Amino acid sequence: xxxxxxxxxxxxxxxxxxxxxxxxxxxxxxxxxxxxxxxxxxxxxxxxxxxxxxxxxxxxxxxxxxxxxxxxxxxxxxxxxxxxxxxxxxxxxxxxxxxxxxxxxxxxxxxxxxxxxxxxxxxxxxxxxxxxxxxxxxxxxxxxxxxxxxxxxxxxxxxxxxxxxxx
Numbered sequence: 001x002x003x004x005x006x007x008x009x010x011x012x013x014x015x016x017x018x019x020x021x022x023x024x025x026x027x028x029x030x031x032x033x034x035x036x037x038x039x040x041x042x043x044x045x046x047x048x049x050x051x052x053x054x055x056x057x058x059x060x061x062x063x064x065x066x067x068x069x070x071x072x073x074x075x076x077x078x079x080x081x082x083x084x085x086x087x088x089x090x091x092x093x094x095x096x097x098x099x100x101x102x103x104x105x106x107x108x109x110x111x112x113x114x115x116x117x118x119x120x121x122x123x124x125x126x127x128x129x130x131x132x133x134x135x136x137x138x139x140x141x142x143x144x145x146x147x148x149x150x151x152x153x154x155x156x157x158x159x160x161x162x163x164x165x166x167x
Contacts, residue, residue, distance in 0.1 A: 089135055
């Protein structure tokens with residue numbers, strides 16, 4: 001299966017560099033089989049989440065209960081915060097940076113129903129992007145204090161948008 005840092009794709013049988021392979025249901029699948037010839041997308045974080053939550057071994061994978069999180073934006077983002085303090089709800093886009101190998105089907109933690117990744121909120125996804133509507137509590141310089149974010153401590157924040165969800 002491996003050869004000097006390379007893995008054999010379980011779908012096309014090509015030998016691929018380990019960093020271009022994703023484990024799905026325990027089998028290596030190359031990015032080409034998953035995404036064809038589409039180029040990867042490069043996204044840079046604009047800040048990080050600070051709270052008392054961390055990843056654990058459970059299905060959803062969060063240990064610690066934190067209803068309030070602090071999103072610490074980089075100082076370079078200050079220029080984009082004009083009138084942000086006037087909003088009540090935001091949509092936070094973040095990177096699921098502690099994702100584990102993907103399972104195509106599993107029992108959803110919410111209700112035990114067997115589903116695929118797209119019918120769940122699992123952090124273990126092919127494209128590790130999280131999206132959450134939160135309530136903005138207050139703005140402190142370049143930090144946002146929010147309620148309702150299910151991201152873990154240290155999570156890279158990719159974008160912030162005004163939310164249409166108002167509670």
